[in-house]
Amino acid sequence: MTCYALFDTALGRCAVVWHEDGVVGFQLPESSDAATITRLRGLFPDAAPVEPGPLARRVIDGVTALIEGEPDPLTDIDLDLTGLPxxxxxxxxxxxxxxxxxxxxxxxxxxxxxxxxxxxxxxxxxxxxxxxxxxxxxxxxxxxxxxxxxxxxxxxxxxxxxxxxxxxxxxxxxxxx
CATH class of the missing domain: 1.10.10.10 (Winged helix-like DNA-binding domain superfamily/Winged helix DNA-binding domain)
Structure with a gap:
């Protein structure tokens, strides 16, 4: 199952998209939550809103901190790039x-x-x-x-x-x- 969660940052509301094998998507803020979700669903049409688990929580905390000036490289987060060239x-x-x-x-x-x-x-x-x-x-x-x-x-x-x-x-x- 592909999941997503919206979260607030200093730049606006972002979204992380994940499934059991890792993070598959990330959406920077659009003009509204609806616009953010629409763009996200363009790549991940079956993604469902879910309460963040440990993987998504690590992304949320890391990205939020990075945008606030803490130099987190986020390289410990598993990504799933399956299907990409x-x-x-x-x-x-x-x-x-x-x-x-x-x-x-x-x-x-x-x-x-x-x-x-x-x-x-x-x-x-x-x-x-x-x-x-x-x-x-x-x-x-x-x-x-x-x-x-x-x-x-x-x-x-x-x-x-x-x-x-x-x-x-x-x-x-x-x-x-």
Whole structure:
């Protein structure tokens, strides 16, 4: 059975999706709970709302703390990437190793995979990432530190907020805008 739970963070209400083999999805906040659930059900149509057990509670506590500035890498949480393309799983493994407060470029990730010149393919894989924050695609930037894209609600504003919450150099400084 695939389950989900909504929970509050400093960014808004998020959702975690899991089953017995691990976390399969994560939803960043949308404009409302209904919109968050609608987007979540686009990937996990059979997911049912359930009271969080130990796995989901670890995600909720870890993500909430991370967004509040505690550098939890969340790498102890079991993910189930079954059914995802091999390339995507490899991209997610490299991305998951990026510590809070650090970044790499799409090109760096491609090079780590032995695919120099594969930055665009890395970006596409990260755009399909069903488990943002736990697979920290927000820590992957375009060349020369540009934000690049971000497919979650709020786009690059959300990406910048996540990087700032983690104390990432260049993103934690106050801005005029």
């Amino acid at each position: 091999d390339f995507d799983r490899r991209v997610y493994a490299v991305t998951r190793a990026i510590e809070p407060g650090r970044t790499r470029t799409y090109g760096d990730v491609a090079a780590a995979l032995g695919s120099p010149g594969g930055a665009q393919a890395v970006g596409q894989a990260l755009g399909r990432n069903p488990i943002p924050i736990l697979v920290p695609c927000h820590r992957v930037l375009a060349a020369r530190g540009a934000l690049g894209g971000f497919s979650a609600s709020g786009g690059t504003v959300t990406k910048r907020a996540l990087l700032a919450a983690e104390g990432t150099p260049g993103f934690d400084d106050p801005t005029l805008f």
